[in-house]
Structure formats: C-alpha cells, structure tokens
Amino acid sequence: MTLELFSQYLLAGITYGIIYAIVGIGFNIIYNTTGIINFAQGEFVMLGGMIAISMHQWLPLPLAIVAAVLLVMLIGALVEILFIRWLDRPSVLRMIIITIGISILVREAALHIWGEGVRSLPYFVGNEITTVRILGARVSPQVLWVIGVCTVMVLALSLFFKYTLQGKKMQACAANRVAATLCGISTKNMVTLSFMLSAGIGALAGCVMSPITYTQYDIGTGLAIKGFTVAILGGLGSSMAAVAAGLLLGLIESFSVSVVPLAFQDAISISLLLAILFLRPHGLFGNKDAADLKEF
Amino acid sequence: MKRHLPLGLLVLAIIGVQLLTRATDTAFYLTPLTMTAYYSLVIVGLCLLMGYAGQISLGHAGFFAIGGYLSAMLTTKNLVPFKDNSLISLCDELGLLVHGQDMFGSAFTHVQPWAACVCAVLVTIVVAYAIGIPVLKLKGHYLAMATLGFGIIVYRLALAFPLFGEADGISDVPGFPILPGLAVSGDFSSRVSNYYLAWGMVALAVWLLVNLIHSRVGRALKAIHGAEGAANATGINTSRYKLNTFVLSAVLASIAGIFLTHYNGGIGPSEAGIMKSVRYVAIVAIGGMANLWGALTMGALLNIMSLRGMFGSYDDAVFGAILIVIMLFAPQGLLGISLPAAFKRILRRGE
Numbered sequence: 001m002t003l004e005l006f007s008q009y010l011l012a013g014i015t016y017g018i019i020y021a022i023v024g025i026g027f028n029i030i031y032n033t034t035g036i037i038n039f040a041q042g043e044f045v046m047l048g049g050m051i052a053i054s055m056h057q058w059l060p061l062p063l064a065i066v067a068a069v070l071l072v073m074l075i076g077a078l079v080e081i082l083f084i085r086w087l088d089r090p091s092v093l094r095m096i097i098i099t100i101g102i103s104i105l106v107r108e109a110a111l112h113i114w115g116e117g118v119r120s121l122p123y124f125v126g127n128e129i130t131t132v133r134i135l136g137a138r139v140s141p142q143v144l145w146v147i148g149v150c151t152v153m154v155l156a157l158s159l160f161f162k163y164t165l166q167g168k169k170m171q172a173c174a175a176n177r178v179a180a181t182l183c184g185i186s187t188k189n190m191v192t193l194s195f196m197l198s199a200g201i202g203a204l205a206g207c208v209m210s211p212i213t214y215t216q217y218d219i220g221t222g223l224a225i226k227g228f229t230v231a232i233l234g235g236l237g238s239s240m241a242a243v244a245a246g247l248l249l250g251l252i253e254s255f256s257v258s259v260v261p262l263a264f265q266d267a268i269s270i271s272l273l274l275a276i277l278f279l280r281p282h283g284l285f286g287n288k289d290a291a292d293l294k295e296f
Numbered sequence: 297m298k299r300h301l302p303l304g305l306l307v308l309a310i311i312g313v314q315l316l317t318r319a320t321d322t323a324f325y326l327t328p329l330t331m332t333a334y335y336s337l338v339i340v341g342l343c344l345l346m347g348y349a350g351q352i353s354l355g356h357a358g359f360f361a362i363g364g365y366l367s368a369m370l371t372t373k374n375l376v377p378f379k380d381n382s383l384i385s386l387c388d389e390l391g392l393l394v395h396g397q398d399m400f401g402s403a404f405t406h407v408q409p410w411a412a413c414v415c416a417v418l419v420t421i422v423v424a425y426a427i428g429i430p431v432l433k434l435k436g437h438y439l440a441m442a443t444l445g446f447g448i449i450v451y452r453l454a455l456a457f458p459l460f461g462e463a464d465g466i467s468d469v470p471g472f473p474i475l476p477g478l479a480v481s482g483d484f485s486s487r488v489s490n491y492y493l494a495w496g497m498v499a500l501a502v503w504l505l506v507n508l509i510h511s512r513v514g515r516a517l518k519a520i521h522g523a524e525g526a527a528n529a530t531g532i533n534t535s536r537y538k539l540n541t542f543v544l545s546a547v548l549a550s551i552a553g554i555f556l557t558h559y560n561g562g563i564g565p566s567e568a569g570i571m572k573s574v575r576y577v578a579i580v581a582i583g584g585m586a587n588l589w590g591a592l593t594m595g596a597l598l599n600i601m602s603l604r605g606m607f608g609s610y611d612d613a614v615f616g617a618i619l620i621v622i623m624l625f626a627p628q629g630l631l632g633i634s635l636p637a638a639f640k641r642i643l644r645r646g647e
Contacts, residue, residue, distance in 0.1 A: 037437040037440075037441075083620065083624065087624070090627075091627075092435075092436040092437060093352055093436070094623050094627055096352065096436075096437065096440045097577065097578075097581055097619055097623045098619070098620055098623045098624065100354075100574055100577075100616075100619065101578075101616045101617070101619035101620035101623065102616075102620065103616075104571075104574065104612055104613065104615065104616030104619070105613060105616045105617060105620065107612075108610070108612050108613035108616060109613075112609075221570060225441075225444070225445065225448065228441055232438075232441075261456070263452070263455065263456035264452070264456055266448065266452050267448075267449050267452045267453060267456070270445040270448055270449050270452075271449065273441070273442075273445050274430075274442055274445050274446070274449075277430075277431075277434060277438055277441070277442050277445075278430040278431075278433075278442075281434065281438060
C-alpha cells in the first residue's frame with residue numbers, strides 16, 4: 001500500500017468514524033438520563049440532512065442548517081413528550097418496540113415527503129471537484145468540515161456537561177435519578193432536554209455529511225446500528241470513549257475495503273458488534289463491575 | 297379438553313373459509329390466504345419465543361431467508377458442470393438429484409426438493425444453535441441489537457453473493473412434490489390443495505405448541521419469563537430451555553421460508569429485510585405476547601390485509617403505527633385489554 005492510498009483510507013476512516021461517534025454519543029446522552037436505547041437515533045441524522053436540503057431552497061446555507069437543527073430538536077422533544085414522558089416505568093422490551101415504531105414512522109413519513117431519491121446539500125466550500133492535498137491524499141474540503149464540526153461538537157458537549165448547570169443536572173440524572181429528583185431537579189425535563197440534545201447533534205452531523213455521503217430516507221437504520229456498535233464498543237454511557245470507538249470502527253471499515261469487497265463492509269462492522277456483545281459487553285474501555293450494575 | 301376447543305375452531309375456520317370462497321366464487325383469495333398461512337407459521341414460533349420464554353428476536357426474517365434461499369438455491373442451481381465431483385456423484389447414487397431437460401433442450405441436474413428441504417432445515421438448526429448460544433446470554437437492548445445484527449448480516453450476504461442472485465433473488469424455483477399428486481407450487485389447478493396443506497401445517501404447529509405450552513417445558517418457560525433467577529434457583533436449566541425454544545422457533549421460520557419459496561416460485565432479498573423481522577414482532581405484540589391464539593388471529597388478519605394491498609404505499613407505516621399504539625396503550629395486546637379496567641385507569645389518571 002502506497003503512502004497516498006494509506007492516507008486516503010485514513011482520512012475516509014476518520015470522516016466516517018467521527019460521524020459514527022456523534023450518533024453513538026446521541027445514544028449515550030439518552031441512555032444516561034433514561035436507561036433507554038433510542039432505536040430512532042439514526043432518523044434524527046436523516047431528518048437533519050433532509051430538512052436542511054428543503055430549507056436551502058429559500059434560505060442561505062448557514063441559516064438553512066441552523067433552522068434544520070432547531071426543527072429536529074423540536075421533533076426530538078415532541079417524540080419524547082408524545083411517546084415516552086407519560087409512561088410509568090415501562091419495561092425494556094416495551095421501550096425497544098416503541099422506539100422501533102417511531103423510527104419506522106419517521107422513515108415512512110420521510111419517504112412520503114421527500115421520495116426515494118438521493119439528495120444532498122451543496123458543498124460548503126468549492127464544488128465536487130475541489131480538492132486539497134493532505135499527507136499525499138486528495139480529499140474534498142468537505143471532509144475537513146465534517147471532521148472540524150464534529151470535533152467542535154464533541155468538545156462543546158464535554159464543556160457543557162462539565163461547566164454548565166444544565167449539563168451538571170443531566171449528569172446528576174445519569175448518576176442517580178431518584179437522588180436527582182430529591183435535589184429538586186426535574187428529571188422529566190432533563191429527559192426531554194436529552195432527547196433535544198441528541199436530536200440536535202444528530203441533525204448537525206446529518207447536515208455536514210450530506211454533501212459527501214448523500215441523504216436518503218432510509219440511511220437512519222444503518223447509522224443507528226453503527227452508532228450503537230460504537231456506543232457499546234466504548235462502553236455504554238461513556239461519551240468520550242464513544243469518540244475513540246467511533247474512529248476505530250471508521251478505520252476498520254475503510255481499511256477493510258482493501259481486503260474484502262465493499263458489499264461485505266456492513267457485515268464486517270456488524271460482526272464486530274456481535275463479537276463485542278459476546279466477548280466484552282461492557283465495552284473496550286468500560287468497567288465490567290460497573291456495567292453489571294446497570295440495567296439493559 | 298378445553299385447550300382443544302380453539303384448535304377445533306381453527307380447523308372449522310380453515311374449512312369454512314375455503315367453502316366460503318367457493319360459494320362466493322372468490323377463489324383468488326386463496327393465494328394470499330396460503331401465503332398468510334406460511335407467515336403465520338413464523339409468527340406462532342416467534343410467539344413461543346417472545347411471549348412464553350420472554351426473549352425478543354429481531355432477526356427471524358433471517359431464519360426465514362436461510363430456509364427459503366438455501367432451498368431455492370439447491371433446487372435451481374444446475375449441477376451438470378460439477379457432475380464429475382465425487383460428492384455430487386455420491387448424492388446422485390443416493391437418489392438425491394433430479395435430472396431432466398429444460399425447455400431449450402439442454403440437460404440440467406438439481407438437488408431433489410426433499411433433500412434440499414432437509415439440508416436447509418439442518419443448516420438452520422446449526423446456525424440457530426451457533427447464534428443462540430452466545431446471543432441468549434444477553435438481555436434487553438443487547439439481545440434486541442444482537443438479533444437485529446444477525447438479521448442484517450443474512451440480508452447483506454443474500455445481497456452480496458451472486459449464488460443467491462444478489463438484488464434479484466432467485467426465481468424459477470420448481471414445485472415441491474410432498475406426496476404423489478400433492479405438490480407445493482403456485483400452480484393454478486392446485487390452489488385448493490395448497491391452501492389446505494399450508495393451513496394444515498399451521499394447525500399442526502399450533503397443536504404441537506399448545507401441547508408444549510401446557511407441559512413441563514411450557515411451565516418452565518413461563519417461570520423463566522417471570523423471573524429468570526428464581527427459575528434457575530428451582531432447578532430449571534434456563535439457558536438450555538431458552539436455547540431450545542430459540543432453535544424451535546428458528547426451524548418453524550425456516551420451514552415457512554422453504555414452503556413459501558416453493559409456493560411463490562422464488563425469493564428476493566426483501567424477505568430477509570429488517571422490516572420483515574419487525575413486522576413479525578409487531579404481530580406477536582398485537583396478539584398479546586403470551587397469547588398464541590391472539591398472535592395467530594391478528595397475524596392472519598393483518599397479513600391478509602397487507603397482502604391484498606389494503607394499506608397501499610403506507611404498508612410499513614401502518615405496522616409502525618400499530619406497534620406504537622399497542623405498546624403505548626395496550627401492552628397486553630389487543631385481545632388482552634378489558635375495556636372496564638382501561639376506563640378505570642383513565643379515570644384514575646384524571647383525578
């Protein structure tokens with residue numbers, strides 16, 4: 001493998017990896033406050049891209065993206081208020097089925113609104129053939145946008161959880177819901193907030209990746225599976241570990257292309273998911289004893 | 297005696313529906329009815345796994361596809377170029393191959409449908425054990441995701457291998473002669489016999505499962521569903537019971553896949569898709585999880601409506617909406633709600 005090819009794979013891996021990481025963090029935020037895995041997580045990414053594309057007909061690109069992110073956050077809040085907020089201690093099986101139902105409804109609605117066609121936002125800078133040279137590889141500047149925006153998002157999130165009152169409240173809910181309630185934190189509002197937050201970061205990732213990966217009504221399921229793999233790989237509930245795991249999965253996927261045909265790419269990452277579930281369900285960086293105490 | 301009453305009703309309903317289509321000259325309903333029967337076979341198996349053993353599986357379309365695809369591949373792949381292979385000639389000597397000429401006059405050799413069927417079921421059993429042993433150690437979200445992952449892998453493999461026809465699937469699958477004069481095929485003349493064959497299989501499966509549920513095994517499964525730790529403590533080998541139930545339901549799905557493929561004369565990758573698995577889970581949930589008859593009734597009703605195209609392009613959306621509504625308002629299933637109790641609950645919430 002030449003250096004040029006190597007860095008090409010490397011950059012592709014990082015690009016996809018950081019997107020998976022964002023979806024994985026979305027899973028983690030909701031899981032931490034509710035104990036629920038939101039199977040509709042990938043749908044937020046799809047909606048972000050789709051709404052931004054539609055908005056771009058009337059608005060300039062940055063405004064269209066902001067509007068799309070805000071709208072998807074609203075949808076995330078609506079989903080929580082309509083389907084989850086008023087349930088009294090639902091069983092895990094019930095929540096799995098409800099969130100799967102939500103993801104089907106969102107996908108079908110998208111199919112009827114936007115059709116089956118593949119759409120995309122325009123490139124933020126330049127066009128399809130603009131390239132920059134990095135480490136001998138030629139990549140679109142959009143790749144840098146994806147990596148940059150997602151990195152900023154990850155940093156902003158970690159600052160949010162560490163230094164703001166809302167972020168600390170959410171962390172308190174994650175640590176112990178009953179104790180948080182006793183301290184006067186409205187756990188129900190925190191759950192709504194966590195849905196808005198993970199919908200928002202998903203939507204933003206959906207917008208920046210749209211020019212290079214394209215947006216179609218059914219990309220959500222694939223992203224959700226990858227995001228879940230990443231969340232498990234890093235250890236469920238730990239957002240920073242999800243970033244490392246995301247990059248790892250992205251790199252494995254992109255380098256696997258040089259060994260096996262592209263058609264098997266998904267099969268490889270899902271096999272990785274199965275292997276992790278069987279061998280280290282607490283994740284690569286997680287603590288086994290801590291994981292045993294959690295409810296899945 | 298009480299438990300055989302619904303079974304009698306099922307048999308009466310099967311015969312009644314056929315006579316009705318005959319009397320009203322609507323025999324075209326028999327085709328979707330026959331297909332529904334095979335889907336019902338998957339559903340009763342999944343009902344045993346989900347409702348009675350309490351283990352979710354979002355990968356049952358995968359087992360359906362393993363059965364269907366293997367049987368289709370073995371009965372259509374022309375083995376003439378491999379006839380010098382020692383394994384093939386051994387199969388030939390054992391009478392497992394059929395020889396003939398296609399309509400262009402060139403010779404073909406396929407695996408005999410019975411042999412293909414047995415082979416597909418055996419492969420399903422091996423795969424179900426191989427997947428089931430690690431998967432069933434997981435619980436909740438992890439179990440759901442692992443079975444979903446298995447389903448997607450089967451779907452991707454069906455799409456990736458030219459042997460399985462990639463996106464086109466496999467077509468021109470021959471009929472499956474069960475007995476002399478009785479073959480599973482989409483042949484126009486054998487519509488009635490196929491209808492009875494399919495629903496007869498459902499009745500047989502339900503009879504077996506009802507007996508199983510009312511036996512030591514069924515009680516053990518209910519104990520596992522209620523409290524796995526407690527069941528373990530009373531000496532029930534929980535992991536073995538879960539595994540065997542998983543394999544049994546996988547085999548039922550696989551058999552359904554084999555027969556439906558021969559009936560339709562082909563199979564495509566959509567049969568292995570996630571939406572199919574979700575649909576099976578939806579129907580079991582609507583029927584009320586631990587309610588074999590509920591799942592069977594709702595499954596027959598919804599599949600007929602779906603196959604007749606009553607939901608139009610909203611087919612998947614309807615199943616998604618049903619899933620949410622049932623799980624939000626009636627987690628015990630449609631047939632499990634008692635209206636007075638539901639009213640009382642709503643009134644109490646209003647206070």
